[in-house]
Amino acid sequence: MEARGGSKVTSRVAIAGLGPIGTSVAKAIDAGIDGLVLSAVSAQSIDKHREWLGRLKAAPAALPIEQLADVADIVVECAPSRLVRSIVAPVVSRGKTAIVLSAGALLENTDLIDLARQNGGQIVVPTGALIGLDAVTAAAVGIIHSVRMSTRKPPRGLAGAPYIVEQKIELDRVTVPVKIFEGTAREAAKGFPANINVAVALSLAGIGPDRTMVEIWADPTVTRNTHRIEVDSDSARFSMMIENIPSENPKTGRITALSVIACLRKLHAPLRVGT
Template identity: 65%
Template sequence: RQPDLVPLAVQTGARIIVPTGALLGLDAVRAAAEGTIYSVHMITRKPPEGLFGAPHLLENDININNLSSAKLVFEGTARDAAEAFPANVNVAAALSLAGNGPENTTIEIWADPHVTRNTHTIKVDSDATRFEMFIEGIPSPENPATGLLTPLSVLATLRGLVATMKVGT
């Protein structure tokens, strides 16, 4: 939690840039936030090995070894998800910042032995639109907690800072 970052950025003239990460559709979420967002909900499913060592699992003695079916390991706000799974759900932070905030974005995290990719299903309901998005990200071989798309998103964000043409918001 860094509640002082935005005021500090305003005071110093700095900008805080949050890459999209492994998400899709943040332009639509940001556009919906120009009106009234009623709800933002994300369901994340990861292979169990992608969640090993997460503070929430260790602190709550949640065993995800040898699962035979999907297990709900977290349900709460994006703010709590970011603290409980700091290496796993950067997508929750980006989604909540684009939408209706970390306290009003709800997250489910599942350890699922039947998935081989990190999946995110996002549902948004607002006064302007209602939509659902789904993405399957290939986990990084070096770090299964994150996907291969995440570093590419960072590169795209950096290139966008100096690009002549910008696509999307």
């Protein structure tokens, strides 16, 4: 943290990955989020981003992902899930904060949570494309009996997922809604690592990845990524549905970037609403 202007504290933010989400977050920070400054970015092909990065009010440093923790207090992970460990480990081992969008990767790297605990760091999983995580988190203080989630996406939004490839599902031949997967959130994360981070976030907020049940539908009748969750607990029974407009990346909804921006705004806000 850096002190500026007397008692005001400014947090340095770095972004790993400059796809639609990372780009939106970078521009939002540069436009102005109270208490934050964009210190660095990292991308696989940084050259294709230099034009718009150069138009920012304060151009950030372009660094390898392993060096982001050296120049930032908060690192936002917007990268492929296979890179989560190399991004998050240096951050939390220094007692800093990592905002992780690839929540599914945390199930394969649970020791990162221990690393954060041992060094005073923190891993934050934002709400992302899902509704109702505050309610699930509250219900989990008591007893949750069951959590179910049903996801419907246009077939092209599921293209390339390991489960689709392994099962040799021909998505271009899907002409009616088809349930292509049913299982636990942990199983869904393995089969659909770029599609189902919402299910993992839901499971982490509630009863865990092995008790949270997930259905995935390839549905050519929808144009939006749709998630419906049903929760039964000792304090409440509730169901919620959200229809997310896809971003330039059909696997990801536009609201995901807005969720990260909202999360960052809370860090120094004089009023914080939500759990």
